Amino acid sequence: MMTAFAFPPLLVPGLATVSGSASAGPAPFGIPVEFILFALTLLGVALFHHKTFYVALCGVVSVAVYKIVFTGFKTGTGLAGFAGHMGHEWVTLANLFCLLLGFAILARHFEDSKVPETLPRFLPNDWKGAFLMLAMVWFISSFLDNIAAALIGGAMAHKLFKGRVHIGYLAAIVAASNAGGAFSVVGDTTTTMMWIAGAHPKVVFEAVIASVIALFISGIIAAKQQHAYQPIAADAEENVKIDWGRIAVVALILVFAMVTNIVINKFYHQIADSFPFIGVAVWLAVLVTIPVRRHPWHVVKESLMGTFFLLFLVTCASMMPVEKLPPPSTLTAFGLGAVSAVFDNIPLTALAIKQDNYDWGFLAFGVGFGGSMLWFGSSAGVAISNMYGEAKSAGRWLRHGWHVALAYVVAFWTMATILGWHPEPIKKHSGRPETPAAAAQPGH
Numbered sequence: 001m002m003t004a005f006a007f008p009p010l011l012v013p014g015l016a017t018v019s020g021s022a023s024a025g026p027a028p029f030g031i032p033v034e035f036i037l038f039a040l041t042l043l044g045v046a047l048f049h050h051k052t053f054y055v056a057l058c059g060v061v062s063v064a065v066y067k068i069v070f071t072g073f074k075t076g077t078g079l080a081g082f083a084g085h086m087g088h089e090w091v092t093l094a095n096l097f098c099l100l101l102g103f104a105i106l107a108r109h110f111e112d113s114k115v116p117e118t119l120p121r122f123l124p125n126d127w128k129g130a131f132l133m134l135a136m137v138w139f140i141s142s143f144l145d146n147i148a149a150a151l152i153g154g155a156m157a158h159k160l161f162k163g164r165v166h167i168g169y170l171a172a173i174v175a176a177s178n179a180g181g182a183f184s185v186v187g188d189t190t191t192t193m194m195w196i197a198g199a200h201p202k203v204v205f206e207a208v209i210a211s212v213i214a215l216f217i218s219g220i221i222a223a224k225q226q227h228a229y230q231p232i233a234a235d236a237e238e239n240v241k242i243d244w245g246r247i248a249v250v251a252l253i254l255v256f257a258m259v260t261n262i263v264i265n266k267f268y269h270q271i272a273d274s275f276p277f278i279g280v281a282v283w284l285a286v287l288v289t290i291p292v293r294r295h296p297w298h299v300v301k302e303s304l305m306g307t308f309f310l311l312f313l314v315t316c317a318s319m320m321p322v323e324k325l326p327p328p329s330t331l332t333a334f335g336l337g338a339v340s341a342v343f344d345n346i347p348l349t350a351l352a353i354k355q356d357n358y359d360w361g362f363l364a365f366g367v368g369f370g371g372s373m374l375w376f377g378s379s380a381g382v383a384i385s386n387m388y389g390e391a392k393s394a395g396r397w398l399r400h401g402w403h404v405a406l407a408y409v410v411a412f413w414t415m416a417t418i419l420g421w422h423p424e425p426i427k428k429h430s431g432r433p434e435t436p437a438a439a440a441q442p443g444h
Contacts, residue, residue, distance in 0.1 A: 032321050034071070037063050038347070041316060046342055046376065053305045056312035063319050073319070089318050091276050093311055095196045098279025099257070100189065100310065102286055104303040106253045107148035108296040113246035116140075116152045120160055127220075127227035130169065133160065134176040134219040138211075141180030142187045143254060150177035150380035154387045164230035170391045171401025172222030174381045175372040179215050182368030183208035183361075186254060189310065190349040190367050195261060196278060197353045198426045199360045206361030207368070209418060210411035214369055217407035225400070249289045256285035306379075310346050317350030328358045330421045334412055337366025341377035345370070357423045365412060373405045374398070 026033055041059025045052050067073060068082050075084030110116075123129035133156060141149035153173040157165045181187030183205050185195035191204050260281035264271075286295060336348050345367040352358055352367075371378030375385045375397045385391040398405075 033066060034063055034320050037066060038316055038320060041313070042347065045313075053309045053312075056309045056316070060312040060316045063316050067319055085319065086315075089315065091273055092193075092196055092318075093315065094276035095279040096189075096193065096314065097307060097311060098276060098283055099192055099196075100307045101300050101303055102253060102257075102279070102282035103145050103186075104299045105286060105295055105297075106250050107145045108299045109246040109249050109293065110140075110144055111148060111152060112296070113243045113250070114240050115242055115247070116156060117240045118242065120156055123160070123232060125232045127223045129160075129232045130223035130226045131219050133157065134172055134223065135215065137173055138176040138180035138215050138219075141177040142184040144187070144250075146177040146181040146188050146378075146380045147383050149180060150174055150384050151387065153177060154384050158387075160232050161226065161230045162233050165388060166222070166226045166229040166400065167388075167391055167396050168400035168403065169222045169226040169229075170384055170388055171372065171375075171381075171397055171404050172218050174375075174378060174384050175218045175222075175369065175401075175404045175407065176215055177380045178369050178372045178378055179211040179218075179365075182365045183211045186257065188364075188368050190345055191364050193314070193346070193349050193353060194360055194364065194426065201258075203360045203424075204364045206419060207365035207415070209361075210365040210415040211369070213411040213414055214365075214407040217410055218403045221403040222401075243293075245293045249293055249295075252289055253282055253285040256281045313347040314350045317347040318354060320351055320354065328352070328355060328363075328423055330359075330362065330416050333358060333362040333366045336363065337370030337408065337412065338373075340367045340370040341373040345378065353426060356426055358426075359419075359421050359423050360426065361419070362412070362415065362421065365415065369408055369411070373401075373408060 028036070037059065041055060041062075044055035044059070048055055064082060068078055072078065073081035073085040075081050075088065120133070123132050133153065136156075137149050137153035140152060150173055153176065154165075154170070157169065157173060178188070181191065183191075185191045185199070185201045185204050194204055195201065257278055261278050264277045289295075333352075336352065340348055349363070349367050352363055372381065374394055375381045375391050376394075381391075391397060
């Protein structure tokens with residue numbers, strides 16, 4: 001088992017071997033040392049859930065020191081090469097930092113708007129009501145952070161089912177939140193990363209085909225599981241008043257982010273990589289709306305360690321010699337989704353973006369939904385399991401939530417059959433110039 005986990009690409013069809021020499025440094029069994037260090041970092045994240053920040057910190061430091069001392073970077077060797085590398089990556093990291101913290105504020109405003117509390121009144125009192133609740137979580141996650149969407153779903157389920165929530169249904173809540181975020185560039189950190197890198201929202205939106213299929217397969221089965229276990233037994237409070245001011249704050253933050261990204265990539269793509277315009281736009285919206293509603297500043301403090309954890313992993317992935325990996329394919333994207341069930345999907349996405357030339361809709365669904373297959377495979381799953389402690393069992397999750405894995409396989413390959421694999425450089429639709437590495441990839 002340790003051998004299988006030692007190198008994530010070994011779990012991915014088409015990545016069982018690394019072509020050519022590994023790197024300028026040593027390569028045990030043909031695997032570059034950078035990949036081994038990266039894999040050990042991801043393994044540590046998977047095993048030590050309460051120490052993920054420190055595991056990621058150790059991982060990024062170990063990879064950086066190794067490359068500084070032994071192999072160098074494309075920008076040069078030693079500390080100067082590392083400085084050059086970070087000088088190229090800082091815009092992506094700064095955008096991600098600003099977006100994650102800004103969206104944390106957005107998510108809390110949506111929760112406090114009372115909209116989630118009004119939703120249950122529209123649900124029928126049978127298994128279809130349980131399914132429609134999952135559909136609500138799916139929809140909310142398309143514009144709200146999937147962790148927040150999952151927590152909203154968990155809270156609604158606790159009320160609707162008198163605290164008796166089936167583990168299979170908990171798995172479906174996580175699956176619905178991850179599926180909903182998989183086709184929207186503001187619905188999941190992975191798709192936001194693709195968006196920041198230059199992927200057009202319409203390319204990512206193609207994942208909606210697999211997302212809808214996965215929702216129906218997993219959702220219907222889980223809804224019937226839940227209805228047999230505990231039917232809907234609660235209605236929404238009648239006197240709940242929606243706070244439209246908070247809804248306006250949520251809308252303005254999203255509009256600022258979307259419009260800025262479109263304008264910069266369409267008309268000013270020459271400077272898009274020189275400054276974190278999207279992240280700054282989000283925080284400009286936050287500042288502008290201070291008079292509208294008091295912002296929940298405490299969530300920024302609460303989110304800092306988790307945000308730095310993700311940035312450490314993304315930085316680690318940026319230093320990988322991805323040119324040594326085989327070219328992207330349908331099987332590779334499918335395998336990355338399977339791997340994301342046991343390893344964090346953020347660094348896997350960062351690797352794919354650096355390698356480039358994926359079909360981004362397939363990758364978005366794979367890494368977005370694949371983590372739902374185990375409780376610790378996604379942040380939404382960890383959040384739900386913190387709310388429902390009985391879900392913290394891989395065996396129970398697989399036994400009762402088997403429909404999530406079924407949904408992943410059927411949805412992914414149905415989308416592949418309908419759309420076919422169409423890889424392209426991530427910056428093709430943004431109007432920004434392609435990188436030489438992307439242009440050299442096969443398939444063009």
